Structure formats: C-alpha cells, structure tokens
Amino acid sequence: MLSEQSVPVVRATLPAVGAAIGDIADVFYRKLFDAHPELLRDLFNRGNQANGEQQRALAGSVAGFAGMLLENPDERADVLLSRISHKHASLGVTPDQYTVVHENLMAAVVDVLGDAVTPEVARAWDEVYWLMANALIALEARLYAEADVAAGDVWRSMEITDRIEEGAGSVSLALRPTGDRLPAPFRPGQYVSVRVELPDGARQIRQYSLSAAPGRSEWRITVKRAGGDGRPDGEVSSWLHANARKGDVLTVSAPFGDLGLAEHDGPLLLASAGIGVTPVLAMLDHLAATGATRPVTVVHADRSPDHHAHRQEQLDLVRALPDARLHLWYEEPGDLAAQASTGRADLSGLELPEGLTAYLCGPEPFMRALRGDLLHRGVPAEDIHYEVFGPDLWLGRQ
Template sequence: MLSEKSKPLIEATAPVIVERLPEIAPKFYQSMFEAHPELLDGVFSRANQKSGAQPLTLAGSVIAFAQHLLTHPDSYPDELLSRVAHKHTSLGIVEPQYQIVHDHLLGAIAADLGDALTPEIGEAWDEVYWLMAEALLKLERGLYASQANDVIFAPFRLAERTETGGGTVVFTFEPADDTPMTPAIAGQYVSVKVRMSDGIEQPRQFTLIPGQEGTRRIAVKKDMDGEVTPVLHELPVGTELPISNPYGDVVLTDSEAPLVFLSAGIGVTPMVSFLDNLATEGSTREVRAIRVDPTDADAPLLSEQQEAVAKLSNGSLERWTTKSLEGDHTGRPDFAELNVSPDSHVYLCGRLGFMQDARSALVAAGVPGQNIRYEIFGPDLWMLHDDAARVQAA
C-alpha cells in the first residue's frame, strides 16, 4: 500500500512523467547499458531496444503500477504483475538486477525533470518502485521454486525440423543433458537463446505446441527484418540451444464456460496447444476456434488444428482467408458480428492491431473485458486492463 505521504506526490507528478516517458525511457536504457553491457547478452532484446518498445514497456509498467495504487489503494494490478513475473523468470531475471534498474530508471527521471524533482518526490517514486519490485520478486521466487530443476536455461538439441504454412518452421528439441523437465501447461512458452554472429546471445519467447513427452516443440515464423528468426531458420538438426523452463499465465481457466479461440497467422500456436489439451482430456465444453490467414499456404499448423478440433465432441473451426476463397469465409471477420456469447471465455493471439480490434468489438458486443485474454510476444505496450491501457495511451 502506498503511504499517505507519497500518495499526493505521485498523484501530482504521474501525469508529467507519463508525458515525458518517451524521453525518459531511452535515457534510462542508454545509461543502464553503458554501465552494464552484459545485460544485452542473453537478457534484453537488441531489436526491441532499437524499436523503442522495450524501454517504454519497462518504464511504463512502473507508471501503470503507480496509477493502480492511486485508483485502487487496497490492491495491486495482479495481471500486470503476473505477466511481468512470468516474462522475467523465463529470462532468468534475479534480485540484484532490480537494484540496477532502480538506479538507472530513477536516475533518468531525475535527469529529465531536473529541479522539479524534489527529494520528497524522488522518495515517493522510490517507494513505488520498491513496492512493485518486492511484489514481483515474491511472485518470481514462487515461479522459480515451482520448476522441476534449479537451472534457468538447460541445453536442448534440435532433433527435427519441418516446414508448415506461412514461412514457419516447426522445431522439435530434445534434452541434451539430464536436467529434469518441468511439464508445460497448454498456452505456456519458453525462452530460446540464439547466438548471433557477433557472439551475443539473444533471447526470444515461443509458445510450446503439442509434441512427444520429453521434448520441447515450437513453431517459428521467419521475420525477414528480424535478428533472431532468420538465424533459427538456418539451424541444422543437431544444433544445441539453451531453452528455459515453461512460463506464461495465459492458460485455460478452470471453468465450463464456452471457449472462443480467435487467432491470426502464427498467433494460432497457443490455440493449437489449448485444443490439443482439451481433446486429450476428453472435454465436452463448447469450443469455437476462429482463425484468419491470407491463404491455405500461409496458414501455419492448419492440419494440427483441424485434427485437434475433430477430436472434440463439441468443437468447431471457422476459417477466414483474406486473399483466397479457400476458407469458410473470405476477407477479415467483423468481430462484432461473430455472435460470441457474453459468457464465453475468449483467447486472442495475433498481431497487436488484430487483437485490439477484436477485443474492442467483442466488449462492445457484450463480452466482459475480464473474460478476454491475450498473448503478446515481445514488449507488451498494450496491457489490456483499463488502468494500464490509459497510461500507455496518454
């Protein structure tokens, strides 16, 4: 809980810091990486630094946390904290790194605001940061302790690679040592570290898709402008890579509510995992999968999704193709006209604009926002819940 002393100071300065965030965030990261260049080797994504997305995400999450404390003084933004904690543990973030971030983030705020940042205001933001840090550290200790091993990354060997639609390759990895494997929950992801030509390792997160027990299986779409996926696509069978334990909190809820899985392109990966899990359990829930692709040739994991849906007693698959007549429908769906029942639990995955449009239309059509869950890989500049969304839009 934020102290009464700090509350009015945060209330008065949060709008100013939100407005200045695009200038503060890059200074924060520049300062931190100059002092700790090792953080760019296996922890932070260089591509996200270049785009400016990562600096805004980390700094913005602290502001979002602060605004939640102002509007909901008796609670924390649990979903925001959970999302960050799972990402942190997939990357192996440890407690001493919180002090590093603190020093450079608060330093960047002080440098940007100058004399306007009085010692009292600085102390108030220091309180906010450590409230958030302690909440995250508690979650992260629990996540680390829940694993079947005490390593952050274990070595895995590429055992098989197969082509699927949309410029996507499916990789199957087998353990390269005897590190115990934590069973994954459908919808979870792993971090994979790939060594670049300059020797620096870069991490990326990929949803785990169904595979044989004792393996890790992912589907990777090639980003022609990306740094990591083009390298991954060229890896020969037998290559060893460090892979994290499974993390991620966008998983199926313990409910019998109808399910709607709405995806576009490579966003189908968590949906395939959900469907396979439901089929394996013999679920009788009403399950409606809706996917959007340009053409059949651009539809990754299409056959796997079709096979999983066919095993469900109450499942259906609706396909939209935007550049061909191969789907059940042509073009892009009008999300408001999908007739999604208000009691449904909806899962979204795809490009950010696709998910924003879908969520807005579904909420307008009567689906409660808390029933709509989403997955974003890379910096999450959206943060669906309203308080966080307002911070990012400010």
C-alpha cells in the same frame, strides 16, 4: 500501498512524469547499457530496443502501476505485473538486477525532469519503484519455486529431434531434454525462451509458445521468420531458420507464461492470427487428448492458406472435438480455402454462447478489435485473456 506522505506527491507529479516517461525510458536504457553493455548483448531484445517497443512497454507499465497505486490502493498488483514476472522468469532475471535498474532509472528521472525532482519527489517515486520491484521479485520467486529451480537457473540443454516446414516462413522444432529426463510439465498456452549465440558473440533470447499439448515425450515450438515488408529481419528467428537442424542442441528455458487454458467445462473462444496460432494449437491438442466435450469456437485469420502455420493440423484437431467450430479469414483465400471468409476476422456474425472464456493471440490490432467486440457483446473483461508476442504495449492503457 503507498505511504500517506507519498500519495499527494505522486498524485501531483504523475502528470509531469507521465508526459515525460517516454524520454525517461530512453535515457534510462542508454544509461543502463552504457554501464552494463552485457545486458543489451545477452539479456535484452536488441530488436525491440531498436524499434522503441521496449521503451514504450516500460513507460506503460510504470505509469500503469503508479496509477493503480493512486486509484486502487487496496488492490494487489499481481494481475498488472503477472505478465511481466513470467517474462522476467523466462529470461532468468534475478533480484540483484533490480538494484541496477533502480540506480539507472532514478538517474534518468533526474536527468529528464531536472530541478522538479526535489528530495521529496525523489523519495516518493523511489517508493513507487520499490513497491513495483518488490512485487515482481516476490512473483518471480514464486514462479521459480513452482518450476523447482533456483532464482535465474532456468536454462537447460534440449536436442532438436525433428524439424518440419510449417507453411510459408514458419518451421516447427521438436525438442527433447538431453540425457534421460522428461520435458517439464506446462499449461497449454505457455512459452519457453530460446537463447542462441549469434555471429557477433551476442547471446540473444526470444520466447516461443509451446505449440503441442503437454504430457508428451517432447516439446514443440514453431518459429516464424520475423521481418519482411520493410521490417528488419529477426535476429534469432533468422538464425534458427538458417541453422537449427535435427540433432543440434539448443539452450531453452523452463516454461512460463500467464496464458494458460482454464480447466473447466464452460464454452471457449480460441482466436488467433498469424503465428498467434501456436498457443491455440497447444490448447486444441490438449482438449483433444483429454476427450473434452465443452463447446469450442475457433477463429483464425491469416494472409493466405500457405501462410497459415499448422493449417491441416488445426483443421484435424477441430474435427476431433465433438462440439468445435472453426471460422477462417484470409486476406488472400485462393482456391484452397473456398470455405474461408475474405479479409479480417469479424465476430459480429458468430453465435457466442453465454459464459464464454476467450483466449486471444496475434498482432495487437487484431486482439484489440476482437477484445472490443467481445466487451460490446457482454463478455466480462476478466474472461478475456491474451498473449502478446513481444513487449506488452497494452499495460497501463486498457
């Protein structure tokens, strides 16, 4: 909760800070990487820095947090910050790094806003920052404790035991810990980070959903080669496609992620598009393995049947559930998918039971459209969960 002294200052300056937050984020990252180039090389996603997504995500999270402090001062920030804390834990972020961020972020605020940053304004926004930072530090400490690791010590060596091509542009990798250890437990829907050393010496990190159920002797991730259609190739996904082979060893984090399948008997909607099918596969696999009988509506949209990663596996898992229905949409159905609809996913024609819990994963426009449909049909916002592959650009604007 903001102090009484800071509330009117933050309220008065939030419009100006909000209007300039994009510029502040740009200056902040430039200062941060000038002072600590190793952070861009070995921690931050260089692709998201280049396309500006990380800057927009930072701006949205700071503005959203400040707005929450003003409009809902008695609410805990855990919900807003949960996704960020899981991402930070999967990267091995430690409390001391928040001091480095603070120094460069406040310097960026002064650079952009100039004389408007009086000592009073600086103290108020300094308070906003440390309220947010300390909340994240506490959440991340809890996540590290639950994973039974020291702060930041999330990395383990895992051997690739199998590699399978999974549709056009996607490959699955089965992973087993080196030595005699079993893989750590996880909740269906969570992800791990994979750290690889690229030809220029950078150790870049990306997150991949675990695409099979927990409780097995191996983990599985599925990697879609990023890029194409005018977009630059993904550094890590391209490296994994070109280099990761059976018998190789990868550096992989403990599992994290706040998208986890709820353990109850109510009806489910599992909706995905493209490679967003991966956390849904883990959920379906878990439901089938545990003999679940709850009603499950499965929605998937993709470019074509050939691009639908794990297509046959998803069909088989849905058939294995006694009360599950699969609805497919392809932009280019072809002859292999006569039962599929053409175009983009549309929930308007589907019967959705009362008490539905929804899980969404895919490109932001897909999830935004489906979330809007669900809200319009009366599904409470708290029952709609989602996973974003990349910086969460929804924070602060839902």
